[in-house]
Each structure stands twice: as structure tokens, then as C-alpha cells.
Ligand code: NAD
């Protein structure tokens with residue numbers, strides 16, 4: 001097959017995960033002139049069923065490849081003549097990084113290194129853009145006030161955020177040392193359809209519908225800045241196309257809310273839509289996460305001023321649509337709950353001490 005009729009042959013790593021699948025669902029139909037190769041090893045978090053709507057598109061291919069396997073990755077780059085990467089593949093759950101950090105080091109650091117090496121090699125024969133998708137968690141924790149910006153110091157507090165920070169540094173070094181055309185985005189917490197139900201919002205929705213306890217860590221006063229996943233994908237599209245090489249872009253929703261308030265909002269939304277409740281009575285304060293970051297908040301002025309990005313979804317609208325999506329896709333939620341997930345849950349949650357509100 002002659003792939004060169006596609007001017008851009010983009011490897012999207014982690015395309016079967018939450019953000020990756022939302023991104024591919026929007027980019028594949030939007031850019032028929034590009035070829036998209038979804039490179040994903042299908043861990044517990046990867047789900048090809050997410051991509052049903054595009055699986056037969058002419059400009060979309062899936063390759064089951066682990067980014068830690070350099071030889072397999074190189075075959076894939078050669079097969080399609082890859083000339084751009086949007087890198088999302090990662091171990092992404094903080095709690096898992098605490099109970100088992102090794103996979104985070106392998107995938108998030110060594111996997112990123114492998115991709116950078118192949119980008120460097122491929123970049124010798126033509127233009128090559130490397131977009132690294134990262135998190136605001138690399139900056140550590142904020143106090144009551146202030147915001148993270150692109151200039152904030154790195155102070156990661158979990159094995160997850162430390163492994164992402166390491167990858168961010170490698171990406172920067174490949175630009176400075178080898179002149180690789182890189183852009184990095186550091187985004188706040190995403191929410192929306194297709195998020196694996198170990199993360200706060202889908203976990204709480206699943207439990208609340210089933211009448212199970214809602215485990216809020218610590219005092220529930222930790223603050224996150226939530227962004228609807230479609231708005232993140234829109235930002236990734238803009239930065240991939242128009243971001244300045246070597247720059248980083250902080251992305252956030254200006255939607256700060258404590259975990260406790262958010263869980264209560266989810267409960268009230270479910271009570272409205274389904275009747276019954278009040279589901280707030282299911283809230284249980286449980287043992288805190290070690291090293292739990294208190295507050296994240298992003299100042300997204302750079303991407304707003306330089307690239308004209310603004311989130312399109314209000315928090316109220318995004319949350320309502322999200323709750324409705326999980327109610328309409330109860331089968332999808334249950335399909336995620338594999339034996340592996342249940343074993344992990346049993347290993348790590350049995351020790352949490354339950355108290356009530
Ligand atoms: P996710 O856990 O839902 O998906 C990760 C995907 O990567 C899965 O499909 C998995 O199979 C794949 N994967 C994991 N290890 C792999 C390996 N070794 N080789 C190939 N594929 C592998 O994650 P997500 O929430 O979609 O996050 C995607 C990216 O965005 C991550 O890099 C994460 O750090 C970053 N990010 C996430 C958020 C968020 O709120 N979810 C916020 C900011 C940044």
C-alpha cells in the first residue's frame with residue numbers, strides 16, 4: 001500500500017483509552033486527508049469497542065503494539081511511514097501508581113523514550129511533529145490560591161505524576177538537543193464519555209446507580225479543575241496544528257470544585273433524572289490517598305491568547321450530558337469491569353476505613 005498519498009501519517013498512541021478514543025472519534029472523520037494509526041497495547045484501560053464508529057474508516061488503522069517494545073514500534077513506523085505522533089499512551093491512574101509503580105516507569109518513561117528515538121530517526125528524512133499529551137499533576141499541589149502556568153516548577157508527588165514529569169523532560173530535551181519538532185500539553189482533569197470507571201466521576205456514577213457506597217478520600221476538600229473531554233480534544237487539535245515547536249501549553253476548564261461538592265452534584269443530578277435518593281446518603285469518607293495533592297487549577301491564558309482556544313462546554317451542561325451518557329451506556333460500564341479490575345479493587349480497597357457523612 002502506498003501511504004504517501006496521505007501527507008500526514010499520524011500515530012495516535014493510547015487511542016483505545018478515554019481521551020485517545022474521544023480524540024480519534026473527532027479527528028478521523030474531520031481530517032480524511034490524514035492517515036491515523038492507533039497504537040495501543042490494550043491494557044485493562046484500552047477498549048476497541050469505543051472506536052466502533054470509525055473502525056471501518058479508510059484513513060484509520062489499529063495496531064496492537066506495546067510502546068515499550070522498540071522493535072515492534074519500529075516495524076509499525078516503517079510500515080506506515082509515520083511522520084507525526086500524538087502520544088497519549090500511559091498508565092494513568094494515581095492509585096495504581098501507588099500500589100504498583102513499575103508499569104508507570106516502563107510505559108510512561110521508557111515507552112516515551114522509544115517513541116522519541118523513532119521520531120528522531122524518522123525526522124532525519126523529513127518533517128516530524130511529536131505532540132506529547134501530559135498532565136497538570138507534574139506541577140504538584142497548589143495551596144488555597146494561585147494557578148499553574150507553563151512556567152510553574154515541576155514538583156510531582158505520585159509515581160504517576162513523577163513518571164509523566166520525566167517524560168515531559170525527555171520531550172523537552174529532544175527538542176533542545178536534537179531539534180525535534182515537539183509540543184507538549186499539560187491538561188487538568190478530564191471528564192466525559194468513555195472514561196474507565198476507576199476514575200472519580202464514572203466510579204461514583206456506577207456506585208450511586210447500584211446503591212453502593214461512594215468512597216470519598218480524606219475530608220473530600222481536595223480541589224480539581226475539570227474539563228470536558230471534547231474541549232480537551234479541541235485544544236489538542238489546535239496545538240498539534242498550530243502550537244510553536246518547543247512550547248508547552250497548559251489547558252484547563254476554570255471549573256474548580258471540591259471532590260465532596262462534585263460527588264454531591266452527581267448524586268443530585270441522578271436523583272433528578274432517576275427519582276429516588278437522596279443518593280448523597282451513600283457518601284462514605286474513607287482513608288486518604290497517600291501524597292494526595294490538595295488542589296489543581298490551571299491558568300490557560302497562553303493557549304487562549306495565542307491559539308484562540310476556549311472551552312465550549314459549561315460545567316453544568318458537561319456534567320449533565322456525562323451523567324446521561326453513563327446512564328445510557330450501563331452495558332459499556334459493566335463491560336469494563338473485568339476480572340483484573342475486580343482483583344485490583346479487592347487488593348487495594350479492602351483496607352480503606354469507612355465512616356459516614
Ligand atoms: P487511559 O488510562 O484511559 O488510556 C490509556 C491508554 O493507553 C489505554 O488505551 C491503554 O491500553 C494504552 N496503553 C497503556 N500502556 C500502553 C503501552 N505500554 N503501550 C501501548 N498502549 C498502552 O488514559 P487517559 O485518561 O485517556 O489519558 C490519556 C493521556 O492523557 C495520558 O497520557 C494521561 O497522562 C493524559 N492526561 C489525562 C488526563 C485525564 O484526566 N484523564 C488529564 C491530563 C492528561
Ligand code: TYD
Nearest residue numbers: 094189198199200201203215216217222259
Ligand atoms: P482521579 O479521578 O483518580 O483523578 P486524579 O487523581 O488524577 O486527580 O481522582 C480525582 C479526585 O477524586 C482525587 O482528588 C482523588 C479523589 N477520589 C476519591 O475521593 N474517591 C475515589 O474513589 C477516587 C477514584 C478518587
